[in-house]
Amino acid sequence: MNNNSYEQLIIGAGFAGICVAIQLKKAGFSNFIILERNGHLGGTWYDNAYPGAACDVESHLYSYSFEPNANWSKVFSRQGEILKYLDNCAEKYDINKYIQLNTSVAKAVFDEATGLWTVTDSNGKVYSAKSVISCAGGLSQPALPDIKGIGDFKGEKFHSARWDKSYELANKTVGVIGTGASAIQIVPAIAPVVKELQLFQRTPPWIMPKPDAEISGFRRGVYNRLPFMRSFYRWRLYWVHEMMALGFTRRPGILKLASKLASFYLKRSVPDETLRKKLTPNYIMGCKRVLISNDYYPALLRNNVHLITEHIDTMNASGIKTKDGVQHDFDAIIFATGFQAADGVVMFDLQGKNGLKLNDAWRDGAEAYLGTSVAGFPNFFMVVGPNIGLGHSSMILMIEAQVHYIMEAMKLMKSEGLKFVDVKKEVESAYNDDIQDKLSRTVWQSGGCVSWYQTKSGKNVTLWPGFTFTFMKRTKKFEPEKYELQRQ
Numbered sequence: 001m002n003n004n005s006y007e008q009l010i011i012g013a014g015f016a017g018i019c020v021a022i023q024l025k026k027a028g029f030s031n032f033i034i035l036e037r038n039g040h041l042g043g044t045w046y047d048n049a050y051p052g053a054a055c056d057v058e059s060h061l062y063s064y065s066f067e068p069n070a071n072w073s074k075v076f077s078r079q080g081e082i083l084k085y086l087d088n089c090a091e092k093y094d095i096n097k098y099i100q101l102n103t104s105v106a107k108a109v110f111d112e113a114t115g116l117w118t119v120t121d122s123n124g125k126v127y128s129a130k131s132v133i134s135c136a137g138g139l140s141q142p143a144l145p146d147i148k149g150i151g152d153f154k155g156e157k158f159h160s161a162r163w164d165k166s167y168e169l170a171n172k173t174v175g176v177i178g179t180g181a182s183a184i185q186i187v188p189a190i191a192p193v194v195k196e197l198q199l200f201q202r203t204p205p206w207i208m209p210k211p212d213a214e215i216s217g218f219r220r221g222v223y224n225r226l227p228f229m230r231s232f233y234r235w236r237l238y239w240v241h242e243m244m245a246l247g248f249t250r251r252p253g254i255l256k257l258a259s260k261l262a263s264f265y266l267k268r269s270v271p272d273e274t275l276r277k278k279l280t281p282n283y284i285m286g287c288k289r290v291l292i293s294n295d296y297y298p299a300l301l302r303n304n305v306h307l308i309t310e311h312i313d314t315m316n317a318s319g320i321k322t323k324d325g326v327q328h329d330f331d332a333i334i335f336a337t338g339f340q341a342a343d344g345v346v347m348f349d350l351q352g353k354n355g356l357k358l359n360d361a362w363r364d365g366a367e368a369y370l371g372t373s374v375a376g377f378p379n380f381f382m383v384v385g386p387n388i389g390l391g392h393s394s395m396i397l398m399i400e401a402q403v404h405y406i407m408e409a410m411k412l413m414k415s416e417g418l419k420f421v422d423v424k425k426e427v428e429s430a431y432n433d434d435i436q437d438k439l440s441r442t443v444w445q446s447g448g449c450v451s452w453y454q455t456k457s458g459k460n461v462t463l464w465p466g467f468t469f470t471f472m473k474r475t476k477k478f479e480p481e482k483y484e485l486q487r488q
């Protein structure tokens with residue numbers, strides 16, 4: 001074996017990649033590497049460093065079950081604190097030495113004869129690995145809007161996940177495009193600083209108040225001294241969120257009640273009827289991600305903030321022209337326009353058996369068995385692959401379940417001396433038919449909206465249509481009978 005040969009090659013050092021590394025170490029593996037494209041670990045929590053960035057799932061649930069943090073300072077922590085948590089985890093489990101920063105994967109090719117993957121990074125360096133574990137994230141590729149003339153704008157412009165920290169927003173006239181989860185955090189954070197903010201809304205989101213608060217020193221002390229109190233709090237959060245899955249997938253009546261609450265919250269927050277009408281969604285709650293915020297509506301009431309609902313026509317050197325012919329001039333334009341989520345999560349050239357390319361296998365939409373294994377791509381595993389996203393709870397729960405499943409596969413491959421494991425096509429197809437059947441009865445498909453959960457043809461390739469405990473049960477054991485097993 002040369003220096004660049006590994007048992008496992010992990011792509012991405014975010015929550016998923018770090019979890020894989022920690023569990024590999026716990027399982028006794030040590031010959032692995034993590035390739036991380038950024039200059040720091042953290043993945044989405046490194047990328048999304050825009051003003052106001054914070055989690056919208058409670059931190060005591062949005063953290064590893066095996067690494068609780070009694071000291072979260074807020075119910076919903078800010079980006080910096082979450083990144084620090086990940087830094088601490090990497091340090092505690094001695095993971096940093098496995099991470100190679102500033103390294104993007106360009107190509108990965110499987111060789112059936114040797115049962116090995118040959119991976120090439122964007123600098124041309126070549127690695128060999130028995131297994132490739134992609135932890136590249138479902139929301140890692142920013143989506144820029146398809147607006148004519150976008151390149152002509154001469155002012156400053158950047159995407160929310162590529163925030164230009166060196167740009168001074170103070171006293172500038174700023175346009176923000178998009179009103180999703182990112183925008184509703186950015187707008188209140190920058191509104192007091194900028195001279196004028198124009199927010200371009202295409203579809204109003206459903207918004208609920210955010211039950212956020214500082215976690216007092218006393219409460220943190222209790223969680224430190226009496227860990228069962230912290231565990232109980234996490235357990236309670238877990239079940240409250242699981243109940244929300246009922247509304248999205250089985251009991252739409254729950255959403256009806258929730259939308260009444262959201263409408264009441266909107267009415268109380270926005271007295272002006274014309275503005276309120278513009279902010280009222282015209283689709284069933286839950287179809288798009290339900291947002292939570294206490295400061296978004298108040299920000300829209302500021303004199304220097306204007307909500308523009310006229311659709312964008314073109315962009316030009318000085319700003320944006322809307323369909324009504326009005327020109328809006330800006331110093332800077334911020335694209336809070338989301339991510340290429342439904343286009344698949346593997347953004348490099350991946351070739352499995354017989355030169356099969358993942359992009360070809362996924363021509364009709366991304367599919368995988370348990371969001372983890374793709375037929376024809378042996379020893380290739382994904383964390384947060386197709387149909388693993390959640391509309392109702394913490395993604396860390398899904399990540400841990402998938403990582404557990406992958407660890408079971410790693411252990412079996414080692415103990416049985418397997419050359420490769422390749423999920424059977426019929427297993428993958430039957431699984432996905434079932435997923436699509438379940439999804440067809442959810443609010444995400446029938447709620448009357450277009451969302452990033454779907455491909456252009458309307459297929460939902462991003463969300464898990466059920467409870468997290470169902471997924472945990474399904475990933476408890478690796479099922480060799482569902483795979484073609486090739487011995488050495």
Ligand code: NAP
Binds near residue numbers: 146183203452
């Ligand atoms: P998003 O939810 O996809 O929102 C993108 C926004 O841009 C939408 O309002 C969309 O309008 C608008 N848009 C896109 N193209 C446009 C165009 N050509 N003209 C006008 N408007 C356009 O993206 P996001 O806000 O970045 O959030 C993505 C996901 O990331 C979230 O759903 C969530 O899962 C995650 N996230 C989480 C947090 C958190 O935990 N705190 C924060 C941020 C993001 P339409 O609705 O009409 O398409």
